Amino acid sequence: MDDAITVSGLTKSYGRTAAVGGIELTVARGEIFALLGPNGAGKTTTVEILEGHRFRDGGEVRVLGEDPGTAGRAWRARLGMVLQTATDAAELTVSETVRHFARYYPNPRDAGEVIEQVGLTDKAGSRVRTLSGGQRRRLDVALGMIGRPELIFLDEPTTGFDPEARRQFWELIRLLARDGTTILLTTHYLDEAEALADRVAVIARGVIVAEGTPATLGGRASAETTVSWVDRDGRHSLSTSDPAKLIHERYTAGAVLNELTVSRPSLEDTYLELIGEVR
Structure with missing residues (x-):
């Protein structure tokens, strides 16, 4: 499939x-894709262009086979969105709000x-204005998925x-992904990206500086391993490409x-190194 x-x-x-500044990006159908980057990196602008909320200056973009800049109402019904901030009818109950939004979608x-x-x-019977911040965020998620979207944008969900x-x-x-929903996730929680994403891209200063699976991003899989231990002389740490050999040699001696x-570099270590390269 495309x-x-x-x-x-x-x-x-x-x-x-x-x-x-010239982004190249591909997200497969059914994939959970995480877009990471510091504030001001161009992440939100990129996502808003993909959602059809902002016009681009140049380049080619296709979302579910259509150009977001010109796509119509039927295309929008195939998307779900959970934005960082959302307006709501504070006097409606949770149930009323979700049922109201459900009427906007064909299925x-x-x-x-x-x-x-x-x-x-x-x-469900509580007015939206009485919800806590976390509960309101859950309501945002409910509104994003009520339309049975093919693609859902989750912005700091x-x-x-x-x-x-x-x-x-x-x-x-994970349940949505198993049902075939494509998910584009932006998050500042790197453990969230590592737990959920099939692939990750890091954006900094308007360009993609690295892309791959969470395990291989930025050369994590081939990065040197740090072996640490404590003996009578104190704590020691050594970097090596062959930790098994190092440990065997120490035990043999x-x-x-x-x-x-x-330990290998964490996703956070790799991320900080990647965004530091373009500061």
Whole structure:
């Protein structure tokens, strides 16, 4: 099948400031794709262009086979969006809000089922203005998925969630992906990207500086391993491309390796190094 998103040479400037400077990007159908980057990197501008909310200056963009800049109402009904900020009818209840949004779509999910999936069943009869920040965020997610979208944009979706709620939300995202929904996720939580994403891209200063699976991004898979241990002389750390050989040599020589750890660079380490290269 064709890709859900293809981007070639995407550019966008605001006055003399180039927000996006020639992005190349492909997201396969059914994929969970995470777009990472610091504030001001061009991430939000890129996503807004893909959503059809902002016009580009140059480049080619196709989302679900159409140009977001000219696509019509039927195309928009195939998308779901969870924005960083959203307006709502504060006096409506959670149930009323979800059912109201369901009417905008030709084939919506069952409202009660969606409310249950986002963990708001106990709040279904509560007015939106009475919800906590995390509960309002769950409602945003419910509105993003009610239309049974082929592609859903999740912009910082778990902001305000406690750790347990975040894990529950991750399971919901995995469920959507298993149903064939393509998901483009932006997040500042690197553990979230590592737990959910099939592939990750890092954007900085308007360009993609690295792309790959969470395990291989920025050369993580081939990066040197750090072996640390404690002996009578204190703590030691050595970098090596062959940790098994190093440990074997130390044991053969009679060394005592207490508190032994073997670690490669974390996704956070790699991310910080990548965005640091273009500062």
